Ligand SMILES: *[C@@H]1O[C@H](CO)[C@@H](O)[C@H](O)[C@H]1NC(C)=O
Ligand SMILES: *[C@@H]1O[C@H](CO)[C@@H](O)[C@H](O)[C@H]1NC(C)=O
């Protein structure tokens with residue numbers, strides 16, 4: 001019991017200090033219904049959520065990290081749930097509030113689970129992008145970013161499940177790429193949740209990528225120094241990953 005208490009106070013300390021500068025998606029709203037996310041730093045035993053597990057507020061820092069798809073560990077909850085959502089409806093992800101970073105893009109992906117999402121391995125899924133926001137105005141060195149808009153919007157991000165998406169079981173992946181730390185220090189914050197899409201269309205989503213694999217370690221939008229002289233007047237930013245499915 002003593003060691004358990006020690007463990008718990010360590011976790012509380014982690015949550016109160018370093019973790020405060022980072023974070024993740026804590027809840028979702030799908031078609032008007034709120035779903036709680038998995039609670040990191042707590043025991044996964046008995047935690048039931050539509051979200052896959054994530055252990056800490058820390059970011060993923062390399063494009064080759066095996067947990068880039070659905071965070072660490074990205075495994076199912078106990079038991080794992082899926083939310084039913086109608087194609088064409090909105091999905092809002094609520095990040096810890098206030099989200100601490102304002103520099104970098106917001107990206108939202110989905111992937112067909114080809115069956116029960118609870119049996120899906122995140123790194124094997126084919127992800128297509130449904131939403132993104134990069135440099136919205138200003139310059140790379142002094143601009144208004146998708147992540148700044150997320151903070152202004154109550155640390156939340158609302159996207160639309162494409163109406164043309166065929167009905168079925170999908171993983172949705174929200175990702176923030178924070179680039180405020182300077183060159184070679186990207187911070188990826190991926191979060192996954194399981195959806196059952198109903199009332200869908202007959203589109204063919206794509207292009208698709210896998211994670212890790214979908215981002216290049218040398219992508220100048222990932223290995224970027226927003227404080228560099230050359231970036232102060234640059235008004236364009238290419239969001240990493242595939243084009244948004246249209
Ligand atoms: C703002 O986000 C919090 C969760 O961080 C949520 O409880 C609250 O309802 C949101 N407020 C509005 C106006 O959406
Ligand atoms: C950026 O623009 C300002 C104002 O036009 C100019 O004075 C400065 O030299 C430019 N900096 C770079 C690195 O191009």
Ligand SMILES: [Cu+2]
Nearest residue numbers: 021022023100
């Ligand atoms: Cu952070």
